[in-house]
Amino acid sequence: MARRRGVDDELWLTVGAYVVPQLLYAAARLGLADLLVAGPLALEDMSEQTGAHPATLARVLRALASVGVFARARDGRWRLTRAAEPLLSDHPRSRRTAILFAGHEQHLAWGSVMHSVATGQPAFDHAFGRSLHQHLATDEAAMAVAEAQRARRAARRDPAVVAALDLGAARTVVDVGGGGGELLVALLSRRPGVRGIVVEAPHVAARTRARLQAQGWGQRCEVVVADAREQLPAGHDVYLLAEVVHCYDDDDASRILRNCRGRRVVVVERVLPAGGRASADRLADLHMLVMYGGRERTRREYAELFATAGLRLRRVAPTAAWVSILEGAPRVAR
CATH class of the missing domain: 1.10.10.10 (Winged helix-like DNA-binding domain superfamily/Winged helix DNA-binding domain)
Incomplete structure (x- = not known):
């Protein structure tokens, strides 16, 4: 039998x-x-x-x-x-770039998962001898794959964010770690009087600047090179961080949020369910550790993170995509 x-x-x-x-x-x-x-x-x-x-x-x-x-x-x-x-x-359903990245960079990083388990540090750094950001800055082929993957992900995510995010009376938006500036452009397209700034690393900023110029956004969108953990342009209305905070541990994430010296901070991230049930969200959390040394967070953990950065979490709104919008403001005037 x-x-x-x-x-x-x-x-x-x-x-x-x-x-x-x-x-x-x-x-x-x-x-x-x-x-x-x-x-x-x-x-x-x-x-x-x-x-x-x-x-x-x-x-x-x-x-x-x-x-x-x-x-x-x-x-x-x-x-x-x-x-x-x-x-x-x-193809509209193409996953080729994601498969290319998963089959090499992610595969090798996850092969060193025990390094993360033992140390709490990114396995990617252990496997490659440098961080993922450093790897992409020096490997043109990997950067091209990562850029294509990011653009496809943004194409699925950004319409949901634009539909759910109200810029209010903002006149300036700082897009921290904004990649190619797609989300910023989508937001500015609906608000003719608003100006934008994309903050990126050197190896990304040059591509973004050229792309925005070619698309006719050079007059309304500035590109600034900076490490968000050290300094950001100050005094702007909205600081937008779309799937940036989860790339960092609590200490670095708090430093970045503290550097958002303006009236509003908008974080776009996956928010983990409060329970401990295994799910795609929980797997994503470990993936952020292995690849970046970062983490996904619950609503409560985001509230605590905001508080350590001198911010008050005012609102958490779901979107039609996998991310939610978390809006914060300074506890005291800056």
Whole structure:
């Protein structure tokens, strides 16, 4: 009589689940989906165009086909499936850049997870010998992948933030760690009289400045190079930090918030549920530790963080995305 598989068996099956993400990474690196978008191809043609070992490529394709990614036609040629579409570079559901980053940087960092468990410090730094920010500043290929991934994430997140955030009577907005400035531009598009400042690291600032100039936002958006832990432009109406605070531990996060010397501080972050139930939120919390040394926080933890920075958490509002808007103001006039 066959033994019925139980909950414990399902859990232990995840131990081998890392194989599929790494095979997806290989497919993304080789650009297999993009090769097949015009129609089915023979293995020999795919091997020639990617430089992959023919017999091994066949094994990779068969393994991915076993989980629904790619399929082999009766004539032996390989074709796309719906499950393979996120591997395409140019597709509304594309996850290719996320897979590329996960398959290399994240994979190696998580391989050193015990460093984080033992020390409370980022495993990425241990695995790569430098922080993720330093890595992206010196590795053009990794930076390009991270930029593309960030832009796709912003495209899903920013409309929800814009819909839920009221700038009120603000005349200036400082976007701390604003990346390419997409969220700031989306906010300013609805408020013609408001000016913006993007604060970024040197390796990001140059790209952002060029992008904003090319898009015609150079007159309304300034780009400033600064380390937010040390200093930020002072005296502005709104300080916006979208998925920035979770990259830092409490000490550095408090320093950044304390440097927001203005009338309003708006933090856009995932807010953890108060309970201890395992969920995607809790997994994201550990991911921030492994990659950055940061953390996700509950509403109470954000209130405490704001308080240490001399701020009062006034409002927490959910959005249609995975993030909430946490609004704070100085406890005393600055």
